[in-house]
Amino acid sequence: MNVTFDDKQPIFQQVAEIIEDDILNGTFRVDEQILSMAQLSQMLQINPATVVKGIGLLVNEGILYKKRGLGMFVAADAKLIIQNKRKDRFYKELLSNLLIEADKLGLTTEDIFHMIKQLRGE
Template sequence: MQFNFDSTEPLYLQVAEQIEEAIFLNSFEEGAQVPSTTEISKQFHINPATVLKGMNILVSAGFLEKRRGLGMFVASGANGKIREKRQQEFYKDYILNLVSEAQKLSLPETAIIEMIKRGYEQNGLD
């Protein structure tokens, strides 16, 4: 985990994003325990309440679950939920903007699809 203490983004959101990314990349697998708020706060010199606030965001989203007296664990199905959330964000942040810009340029749908295919080919993803 790496935190930007000079960022305008609050640390608790950075904590949530870092742990979410680790779950998404399977660094923390479903059912696995994540580091405690104390461990994270000591290692990165962050207030434990700040770490807990970030973790609670993930609990509310259903990505983490609290086990009384044991700590925080990756919830069952968390990876799929994160993937779904990110796909929705991708649509909202990229696809809608792409379509809007394409309309301004009078590009038909077929031209956009061809450009996307070309991008996949250039990146070796096809």
């Protein structure tokens, strides 16, 4: 796995998002064990403490759960939790910023819909 971290957010948050992406795309399924912290640390070439912090976020959000002595596993509602969290962030951050920029450019809602349809090839 070749991952490039950016400076826009802490690495531990990016680690959590990488695991979330793997859950969303089906790499990890419900009640399936994810890679160990040591494996993730080695694969991502980062400090194990950073991985622990990223996984801790996911545990706190109910996305992962720990089986004592076995490791971390994907929770039953993980995919739904991630989708809801990301939809909320999409709405609050991306769409809000898009509309602010659209207003600056004088774009109408119809203009935006047209651009989206063009990008989707509709």
